[in-house]
Amino acid sequence: MSDARRPLADVYWDVMLEEPLDLEPFVRRAAAGEWGLYPAAEIRDFLRQVEQDILGSIATRSGSMAVGPAEAEARAEETRQMIEGLIRRYAAGA
Numbered sequence: 001m002s003d004a005r006r007p008l009a010d011v012y013w014d015v016m017l018e019e020p021l022d023l024e025p026f027v028r029r030a031a032a033g034e035w036g037l038y039p040a041a042e043i044r045d046f047l048r049q050v051e052q053d054i055l056g057s058i059a060t061r062s063g064s065m066a067v068g069p070a071e072a073e074a075r076a077e078e079t080r081q082m083i084e085g086l087i088r089r090y091a092a093g094a
Helices: 008-018 023-031 040-063 069-090
Strands: none
Touching: 008 023, 008 040, 023 040, 023 069, 040 069
16 A cells, blocks of 8 residues: 555545544445545455444444344344345456
8 A cells, every 4th residue: 555545444434523424425436536546455455344343333233232233233134134245246366
């Protein structure tokens, strides 16, 4: 990674502070080069990290009983499918 290009996660959080944006539009814009050129592998790695963060949040909420086990598993599966779809669309070949 060149010195001029920031980690995609840092860009994501900066964008979220300025204009709250769902993950898919952010990834689409990142893949289009709006914030610099990010190879598919970096987009994939970013999405995998987001997936882990979301799954960790689901597990925490399930552990605190804010979300039941069946609902937690359903949310986790939805998250996995969403991330896989984003990887197929925006990080193919990574």
